[in-house]
Amino acid sequence: MNGPQVREWAEAFARRVEAETSGGEVPAQIKRAYLLALSRSATAKEQVSAAAFLASQTSSYVAEKKPNATHLALADFCQVLFGLNEFAYEN
Amino acid sequence: MNLRMRIELPTRARAFQPPFGVSEITKRQLEAAGTMSRRQLLQRAGGGLGWLAFASLLGRNATAGPLNPLAPRASHFAGTAKSVIWIFANGGPSQVDTWDYKPELAKRDGTELAGFDNKTGFFPGSVGPLMKSPFAWEQSGQSGTWTSDLFPHLARQVDKLAFIHSCFTNSNNHSPALFMMNTGVTRMGYPCVGSWVTYGLGSESDALPSFVVMSDPLNRGLPKGNALNWGAGFLPSVYQGTWLKPQGEPIANLKPPANLNEQRQRAQLDLLASLNRDHLAGSALDHELGARIESFELAYRMQAAAPEAFDVSREPEHIRRLYGIGEKHCGHFAAQCLTARRMVERGVRFVQVYSGGMENQQSWDCHSDLIGNHRGFAAEADQPVAALLADLEQRGLLKDTLVIWAGEFGRLPVSQKGGKPGRDHNPHAFTAWLAGGGVRGGVHYGETDEIGFRAAVNKVSVRDFHATILHALGLDHEQLAFKFQGLDQRLTGVERARVVKEIFA
Numbered sequence: 001m002n003g004p005q006v007r008e009w010a011e012a013f014a015r016r017v018e019a020e021t022s023g024g025e026v027p028a029q030i031k032r033a034y035l036l037a038l039s040r041s042a043t044a045k046e047q048v049s050a051a052a053f054l055a056s057q058t059s060s061y062v063a064e065k066k067p068n069a070t071h072l073a074l075a076d077f078c079q080v081l082f083g084l085n086e087f088a089y090e091n
Numbered sequence: 092m093n094l095r096m097r098i099e100l101p102t103r104a105r106a107f108q109p110p111f112g113v114s115e116i117t118k119r120q121l122e123a124a125g126t127m128s129r130r131q132l133l134q135r136a137g138g139g140l141g142w143l144a145f146a147s148l149l150g151r152n153a154t155a156g157p158l159n160p161l162a163p164r165a166s167h168f169a170g171t172a173k174s175v176i177w178i179f180a181n182g183g184p185s186q187v188d189t190w191d192y193k194p195e196l197a198k199r200d201g202t203e204l205a206g207f208d209n210k211t212g213f214f215p216g217s218v219g220p221l222m223k224s225p226f227a228w229e230q231s232g233q234s235g236t237w238t239s240d241l242f243p244h245l246a247r248q249v250d251k252l253a254f255i256h257s258c259f260t261n262s263n264n265h266s267p268a269l270f271m272m273n274t275g276v277t278r279m280g281y282p283c284v285g286s287w288v289t290y291g292l293g294s295e296s297d298a299l300p301s302f303v304v305m306s307d308p309l310n311r312g313l314p315k316g317n318a319l320n321w322g323a324g325f326l327p328s329v330y331q332g333t334w335l336k337p338q339g340e341p342i343a344n345l346k347p348p349a350n351l352n353e354q355r356q357r358a359q360l361d362l363l364a365s366l367n368r369d370h371l372a373g374s375a376l377d378h379e380l381g382a383r384i385e386s387f388e389l390a391y392r393m394q395a396a397a398p399e400a401f402d403v404s405r406e407p408e409h410i411r412r413l414y415g416i417g418e419k420h421c422g423h424f425a426a427q428c429l430t431a432r433r434m435v436e437r438g439v440r441f442v443q444v445y446s447g448g449m450e451n452q453q454s455w456d457c458h459s460d461l462i463g464n465h466r467g468f469a470a471e472a473d474q475p476v477a478a479l480l481a482d483l484e485q486r487g488l489l490k491d492t493l494v495i496w497a498g499e500f501g502r503l504p505v506s507q508k509g510g511k512p513g514r515d516h517n518p519h520a521f522t523a524w525l526a527g528g529g530v531r532g533g534v535h536y537g538e539t540d541e542i543g544f545r546a547a548v549n550k551v552s553v554r555d556f557h558a559t560i561l562h563a564l565g566l567d568h569e570q571l572a573f574k575f576q577g578l579d580q581r582l583t584g585v586e587r588a589r590v591v592k593e594i595f596a
Contacts, residue, residue, distance in 0.1 A: 001360075001390050002344035046366065053362045060355050072350055076359055083363045083387065085380045086370050 170565020171529020182454030192237035212515025234533030257537025296438030311448020493528030
């Protein structure tokens, strides 16, 4: 949750997702992140939750005048993906 | 409440409504136990038959909200202790030099022990003659308990202590004996006492780990077997001990990364929990997955609660002086004992503190230089442990807290040869004491033979010892069970084990 290593990986993963999608399109980024992390598409419900999360994290960072608000929000989201049981455990 | 009460699994998919196929007796038992109906359970948990098994695993008291394997649960009967602090004298202190006064041994000092099997200890080639205790003994307290001059502070608390002089174990070497003392089995991989206790009773704290372990902070190593000594074995891993790092921050990474404020971290955790719950609902039961969801919530709460709990500098000066904080010889152990008190004060169920490091001169394992070894380790432990007892008592916590002093085995009354003689391992006799938690001070249960070699009268096996700990907590060792590999596994195993009722008030 707070490990600096995991945070670094989340930031690196976010940079990769940004690089592999274009135009900073949030739905495409969510789709790409799920595909890379979990080898599947996000469900419609997951798309909605993720988009809402990204929007609110971004506004929170913008309110603190962070210049890279969208990137930080995406890294927060990537960190959540790393915390998932589905990510941690092979089925 | 009877943990053996089962919730019958319906054989037909339609049979989810409690009245269907459930006898009147079971319905009344369910109501009396305050357990949810199966329909409620399934609704709240989001579906999945597996949750029924999980619920029966937890027994009763499923709380409103997500199922929490650490929610506090009622004991089988009214116990006298709510929590345990176990000071583990690692390496095996010598009973005849600490708590088992043997004047006969002094009389026979220097003589051979006839018929002694050289393979009793670990070094068959180093067996010397009988060696008297080099320490001075006198009677202390109203109980007139014989105490050695190794423990001047504990001597003043001696009337709180109940001694079992007739402990014995099944192994003459550290790792198997440590596993035996902690898990009841000499082989690795079984659940330890702390895990069974947390499984049985849950935790009173939702912001700190329920079971905490502290080990030597002076770079002298962990007890042999390391984390297997506080592992949960086949019990759900949520019940394993949380080992606190002995140097630096006891729990790593309690602070969130710089960019995450409270609200943003909370948003992360909420999203994580919601995604994890959806995943769990759609998959087969795995209580590990459920426990992992809960572990993030515990971690979140620990961010605030743990730094406060570990911060002994918040204690007033007179308390710090009582324990010996900052003293060169015992300051490190004082901090751990004081932390233990703060833990149980905050609802932690089970705390184990290891006195000493791995082995030989790094622990109570006095193969050589009995005098130097035991003077050193007794100096580390005496004042802090005595302070712990006095401090718990003055706060009114001692009656609810079972304090245990025990190692993994004892030592031989014959010397181990060397420049400065020591004593080798002895599985046949060791002394443990207990205090608080309903224990009657001044009791001496069981005896060794006249030279302190073997437990002789009212022998207490490790399984008996475990049954006794569970009893203090209101747990029936024959009822506290977990189905694994087709067996109702118990801490005390299959053979009869006896609660040493004589040590309780």
